[in-house]
Amino acid sequence: MIHWYEILLRLFLAALFGAVIGLEREHRDRAAGLRTHMLVSMGSALIMLVSSFGFQDIVGASYAELDPSRVAAQIVSGIGFIGAGAILLRKPGTVMGLTTASGIWTIAGIGMAIGGGMYFVAGSGTLLSFLILWGMRVLQRKFSNKFQNM
Template identity: 75%
Template sequence: MLSWEEISLRLILAAIFGAVIGVERERKDWAAGMRTHMMVCMGSALIMLVSSFGFSDTAGNEYIELDPSRVAAQIVSGIGFIGAGAILFLKPTTILGLTTASGLWTVAGIGMATGGGMYFAASVTTVLSIIILWGLQPLQKKFSSKFQNKTVTIVTKKGLSPRFVIDRITDGSNLDYNSISVTKQSKENIIEVKLEKPATTGFKDIIADIQENEDVKKITWNK
């Protein structure tokens, strides 16, 4: 049986490891932030302790057969419920939260490793997780088209016809458009243009010219 000092050390380390990864998610204002990651990691460590040492009083009984891995194995499948709650389906083609969900699953593994006394494995996984979540993001944004400008939203005053903006956008542009939508409100028009491929320099120049119009209130780019 472990001493109370060792039990405390494992639970505290699990909370710290979870907090380190949670802070990275917290700074992006995701629903699953620091406290969620801390609880998942520490809870996984506790379950691992229970699985490994919680049945020591019945060990050795010839009528009882214990498998320490059975309780811990349920963490792997059970954490999927929390991960699913972190995934947001905004539109049929827009899904957010997959990275957070996979992070929670990894944090559960870190907690299991810490609860099992595998401090080095838990520490290395924590460091690698931070590198993946935070350190590699600038590199991904640079080379992945997913993070490049593909959607532009133009907000104009009510007096400016949406046709003027649409004709200006499509005139002389060789880009493929996924969709062009117009939403008319009481005081303004919202024109959303979605591109099949990232915007070219020529298309951005057209948008810059449109922005010079005094009836254009705001133009925003999204990935």
């Protein structure tokens, strides 16, 4: 088992990285904001910690076969289900919530990376996600009439 301070570090970093993306979404007044992103990221890290270290007492037992990737796959499926609920069809041809859904899915991946101890991967994913959400808006306004009023 890993030390308690490593567990706290992983959970704190997952919540912090979720907050970075959540603040951007909150600033844009989106349905999934600061708390949602923090909880999804930290919850994913928590599940990865349980998956990776929660069954140490039966490791090596002849009756048990462990595969932490199975839990990770379930996180991806579950978050996909939650994200699907964020997507709305307003009127024919107008879909809302795709960025929110993809953001929740991405933040779950960031939380999973933190839970797995992959700090550089999680930090890079957070930085790139923030740049995509914040920085690409400027390009969209400049090059697309669809985003002129945003």
